[in-house]
Each structure stands twice: as C-alpha cells, then as structure tokens.
Amino acid sequence: MPVVASFILFALPQYFFIASSFHENLGYGRIGEAWTLANYHRLFTDRFYIGALVKTVGLSAASTIVCLIIGFPVAYMLARMGTRSKAALSGLLVAAMFVTPVVKDLGLIIILSQSGIVNQTLELLGIITGPIQWLGAEIGVLIGLVHYMLPLIVLLLATVIATVPRSLEDAAHAHGASRARVYYGVIVPIVRPGIIAAALMVFNLAMGAFTTPALLGGGRVLTFAILIQRSVILDVDYPFAASLSSVLLVTVFLLNVLAGFLMVRQAQVRRGRPKRTAPPTSLDPAVPAGATAAVGT
Amino acid sequence: MRTDIIRRRIAYSILLAAYAFLISPLIVVAAASLDTGSTFAARFPPLTVGLRWYLEIPGKYWQALSVSLTAAAIASVISGALGVMAALGIVRGKVPGTELLRAFFRIPLQIPLVVTGVVFLQFYYGFQTLVGLELAATLPGLIIAYVFVGTPYTVGTVAALLERLSPRLDEAAAILGCSRWQTFWLVTFPIIRPSLIAGMLYAFVVAFGDVPLSIFLSSPSYTTLPVEIFQTLQFDFNPTVLAVSTLVAVMSVISLWMIQRLVGLDMVPR
Numbered sequence: 074m075p076v077v078a079s080f081i082l083f084a085l086p087q088y089f090f091i092a093s094s095f096h097e098n099l100g101y102g103r104i105g106e107a108w109t110l111a112n113y114h115r116l117f118t119d120r121f122y123i124g125a126l127v128k129t130v131g132l133s134a135a136s137t138i139v140c141l142i143i144g145f146p147v148a149y150m151l152a153r154m155g156t157r158s159k160a161a162l163s164g165l166l167v168a169a170m171f172v173t174p175v176v177k178d179l180g181l182i183i184i185l186s187q188s189g190i191v192n193q194t195l196e197l198l199g200i201i202t203g204p205i206q207w208l209g210a211e212i213g214v215l216i217g218l219v220h221y222m223l224p225l226i227v228l229l230l231a232t233v234i235a236t237v238p239r240s241l242e243d244a245a246h247a248h249g250a251s252r253a254r255v256y257y258g259v260i261v262p263i264v265r266p267g268i269i270a271a272a273l274m275v276f277n278l279a280m281g282a283f284t285t286p287a288l289l290g291g292g293r294v295l296t297f298a299i300l301i302q303r304s305v306i307l308d309v310d311y312p313f314a315a316s317l318s319s320v321l322l323v324t325v326f327l328l329n330v331l332a333g334f335l336m337v338r339q340a341q342v343r344r345g346r347p348k349r350t351a352p353p354t355s356l357d358p359a360v361p362a363g364a365t366a367a368v369g370t
Numbered sequence: 371m372r373t374d375i376i377r378r379r380i381a382y383s384i385l386l387a388a389y390a391f392l393i394s395p396l397i398v399v400a401a402a403s404l405d406t407g408s409t410f411a412a413r414f415p416p417l418t419v420g421l422r423w424y425l426e427i428p429g430k431y432w433q434a435l436s437v438s439l440t441a442a443a444i445a446s447v448i449s450g451a452l453g454v455m456a457a458l459g460i461v462r463g464k465v466p467g468t469e470l471l472r473a474f475f476r477i478p479l480q481i482p483l484v485v486t487g488v489v490f491l492q493f494y495y496g497f498q499t500l501v502g503l504e505l506a507a508t509l510p511g512l513i514i515a516y517v518f519v520g521t522p523y524t525v526g527t528v529a530a531l532l533e534r535l536s537p538r539l540d541e542a543a544a545i546l547g548c549s550r551w552q553t554f555w556l557v558t559f560p561i562i563r564p565s566l567i568a569g570m571l572y573a574f575v576v577a578f579g580d581v582p583l584s585i586f587l588s589s590p591s592y593t594t595l596p597v598e599i600f601q602t603l604q605f606d607f608n609p610t611v612l613a614v615s616t617l618v619a620v621m622s623v624i625s626l627w628m629i630q631r632l633v634g635l636d637m638v639p640r
Binding site: 087089090093143144146147150162164165166167168169171172173174175176177178179180181182183184189190220223224227252277280281282283284287288292298301302305306311314315318321322325 | 377381382384385388389391392393394395396397398399402414480481482483484485487488489491492493496575578579580581582585586596599600603604611612615618619622623626627630
C-alpha cells in the first residue's frame with residue numbers, strides 16, 4: 074500500500090507535467106486540449122535552444138574534466154593519508170559542500186568581480202593589463218561549477234582509491250615502474266569504473282545546476298535549467314518549460330547510457346587481450362544514492 | 371631522492387591550492403561582511419571593521435530564515451520516518467522487485483531540481499483548482515517538495531546499513547521474547563540511528579540550501595532564506611546580505627560539527 078501511494082505521489086505529477094509538453098500554451102497558465110508537437114518543433118528549429126543545449130552539455134563536460142584533473146591528485150593524497158589528517162581534511166570538504174550554494178557563489182562573485190582580488194593580483198603581476206570579465210561569461214560559470222562539484226568528486230574518488238591496496242603500488246615500484254607508470258598503469262585502470270561513475274554523477278549534477286549559472290552567469294549564460302525557470306517565471310509557459318525539461322532529461326539519460334555502453338565495450342576489448350588482466354569491475358564504488366551531491370544545486 | 375622531495379612539495383601545493391579555492395569564497399564573504407563603509411558593493415579586503423551590517427539585517431531575512439529552518443526540519447523528520455520504512459521494506463521485505471523499488475527511490479535524485487520545482491508548482495496549481503487548497507508558497511507545500519527530494523538520502527543511508535546487519539539479531543530478539551515492535555525499538559532502531567541521522571542531515575541540508583526548487587514554491591511575501599539571498603544578489607545588492615550569508619555559513623559548519631561529534635558521522639556520504 075505505501076508503495077502504491079508513494080508511487081502515485083511521485084509519478085503522477087511527473088506524468089502530467091511531461092504530458093503537458095504535448096499541448097499548446099494558451100497563456101496565463103492555461104493549456105490547450107489538443108495534442109501537438111509544436112513545442113518540440115519550436116525547440117528543435119530555433120538555433121537559440123539548440124545552442125543553449127550544446128552550451129549546457131559543453132559547460133558540464135568541461136567542468137567535469139577540470140574537476141577530475143584537480144580532484145584526482147587531491148583524492149589520491151587524501152586516500153593515502155594518516156587517519157587523523159584524513160578525517161580533518163574530508164571534514165573540511167563536507168563542510169564546504171554543506172554550505173548553501175548561494176553563499177559560496179556570493180564569495181566567488183566578490184573574488185571574480187572587476188576589481189576583485191583575482192583581477193587585482195593578475196594586474197599586479199603584470200599578466201593582464203585590464204580586468205578580465207569573469208562574471209557574466211562562460212568562464213565564470215565554469216569556475217563556479219567546478220567549485221560547486223569539487224568536494225563531491227574528491228570524496229567519491231577518495232573512497233574508490235582507498236580500495237586499492239598500497240601493496241600493489243609498492244610491488245610496481247619494486248619492479249622498477251616509474252611514479253607516472255604506477256599512476257597510469259596500476260591505479261587508474263583499477264579505479265576506472267569508479268572514476269567514470271563519479272564523473273557521470275558530477276556531470277549530471279552540472280547539467281541540472283541552476284543557482285551557480287544563474288548568479289555567476291549574470292543572466293548572460295543561459296543554460297537549460299535557467300531557460301526552464303525563465304519560461305515559467307517570465308513567460309508563464311508551462312508546456313514549453315515541460316518540453317525543455319524533457320529534452321534535458323532525455324539528453325542526460327542518453328549521455329549516461331552512451332557512457333555505460335562505452336564502458337562495457339572497453340571492458341570487453343580489454344578482456345579480449347590475453348596479456349593484460351581485465352580490470353576488476355567489481356571495484357565499482359557502488360556509488361550510493363545518498364551521495365548525489367549532498368547539496369542540491 | 372631529491373626528486374622525491376620536489377614531487378612531495380608539488381603534491382602538497384596542489385592540495386593546498388584546491389583547499390584554498392574551496393574555502394576562499396567563505397572567508398571572503400565573512401571578511402567583507404565586517405567592512406562598515408561599503409554600501410553599493412562588497413569590499414575585500416575590508417577597510418574598516420565593525421558589526422554594522424549584522425545589526426542592520428532587515429526583518430525579511432530573519433523571517434525567511436525561520437521559514438527555511440521550519441520547513442527543512444519538519445521535512446527531514448518526515449523523510450527520516452519514510453526512509454526507515456522504505457529501507458526496511460527494501461532490505462527485509464519479501465516482496466519481489468526490491469531492486470526496482472530501490473531504483474525508484476533514487477528517481478528524485480536524477481531529476482534536476484529546477485524540473486522538480488516546476489512539476490510541483492504545476493501540481494499545486496492543479497490541486498488548488500481541483501480541491502481548493504492552496505499549496506504553492508505555503509509551509510506544507512514546501513515541506514512536501516522537500517520530503518520528495520530528501521527521502522532518497524534517508525532511504526540510501528539506512529538501507530546501506532541494514533544490508534550489513536545480520537538478520538540473526540532479529541531472530542535472537544524474537545527468541546528472547548521480544549514482539550516485533552519491541553525488536554524494532556530495542557534492537558534495530560538503536561543500530562540504524564547513526565545512519566538515519568546522517569541521512570536526515572543530508573535531507574535537511576539539501577532542503578535548507580535549496581534555491582531551484584524553492585524559487586517556484588515561494589512568493590515575495592513567503593520565501594526561504596536562500597531564495598531571498600538569491601533575489602538580493604540578482605536584483606538589489608545590499609551589504610546586509612553578506613552578514614546573513616556569513617551567519618548561515620557559520621551555522622551550517624557548527625551544526626555539522628556538532629552532529630559529527632554526537633553520532634560520529636562517517637564523513638564520506640554513503
């Protein structure tokens with residue numbers, strides 16, 4: 074019974090919402106009776122919306138990659154630390170994650186503003202002559218997204234890396250492997266499924282992020298989440314907001330399926346090669362539901 | 371060996387830089403909130419130091435803070451109760467398709483919060499025309515939406531612990547003469563309590579810090595603190611927002627620290 078009840082509570086509103094994307098908007102929040110594909114036609118023929126989708130995917134992918142590049146070494150050090158400093162440092166990460174995004178974005182706005190410390194420092198060092206316009210541009214949103222997702226990806230990667238026994242690294246060292254070879258030849262292949270799972274989680278989070286692009290983009294970087302909010306608040310066009318939402322959901326879903334497909338393919342290719350052992354896919358960190366970004370957007 | 375030292379230095383500077391990047395916005399906000407001179411823009415580093423903006427925090431922020439705290443607290447308690455029931459059902463229940471059920475409870479996490487917000491707003495309007503009860507921009511409306519996004523966390527944390535728990539504990543309690551109800555309160559509940567609190571904490575934090583969901587479910591006269599701050603930043607900057615933000619950040623960190631002390635939270639979300 075409770076299952077059925079919660080199912081209705083969860084699923085029915087979603088259904089009505091998505092269904093409304095197939096109806097015409099009559100203004101003032103009223104929705105036409107007849108079924109139509111007009112909303113999707115408008116979305117896919119207008120270059121503005123296609124561009125916004127590409128921009129959203131691009132920003133999410135770029136911020137995920139930056140997060141991985143910064144996050145992996147940090148997570149590695151965290152995983153190989155003594156218990157006490159590890160507890161303190163991961164505590165700091167959780168604290169950073171738990172402060173509401175609006176407050177963190179406010180701090181980033183101050184830092185990145187025209188006369189903020191970043192511009193001042195760069196000018197002082199003679200790297201730039203005039204202030205860089207960080208805010209209201211893609212670069213500002215990218216920095217904001219990285220800031221928003223970095224604690225999560227470090228925590229996720231650290232849990233995965235901690236499952237790799239140190240003795241494996243020592244063995245590789247003893248056999249004369251260089252430091253870089255130990256990284257890319259031993260650790261990365263073992264934790265690859267975990268890295269991909271963490272990256273996907275962070276990517277999905279970025280695709281739906283609202284607060285950070287809205288504040289750091291200053292209304293000039295229009296991601297899909299912002300367009301959805303605008304079409305409801307400014308245009309009161311629920312059907313169109315619904316079609317934007319379903320396109321966003323489907324895009325995220327397809328990209329995840331694609332990533333999963335590539336992962337399986339790669340594992341098969343690897344297994345086909347007899348000389349190298351297959352990566353133990355069982356080391357998937359079993360990234361838990363609870364971890365999806367403890368801080369909503 | 372020299373290269374080793376250099377390598378270690380590089381490693382530590384990466385670590386330091388990453389943490390500086392993560393923490394600096396909070397420090398900047400706190401420092402700028404102490405500057406008494408700035409009125410049109412935040413000034414960092416501050417030139418004068420005083421608590422002027424803390425004393426001048428307008429009433430709308432306090433009101434929004436109480437809305438946020440009430441809604442998030444009630445929602446996290448409800449999420450906790452639902453989470454325990456759902457987790458018990460998923461792990462202990464003998465119904466088929468528990469994997470599906472589990473995936474089902476993760477759905478809210480997969481939907482961007484903006485989408486959830488629009489869905490709830492439209493749902494509330496529909497509900498109002500059908501039943502005549504207004505839910506948009508009310509406390510119950512916010513709570514229902516927060517429970518929706520918070521329950522996956524409590525289900526996740528509690529189920530993760532229940533899975534590692536031996537069913538023999540229950541059998542032992544039964545042999546010793548406990549009723550099922552007693553078994554739950556005397557055996558199961560004390561064991562799952564830390565993970566339940568952790569899940570409820572996540573649910574609370576998500577609700578308390580949320581903008582994209584609450585922005586649809588609030589009105590200018592009834593709004594949550596993050597939405598109020600968000601609107602201030604978008605439309606009319608005012609230095610008191612720095613003071614409010616600092617208070618929120620300090621509160622979050624202190625409560626996290628206290629709960630960690632109380633239940634020894636596993637710091638990594640699970």
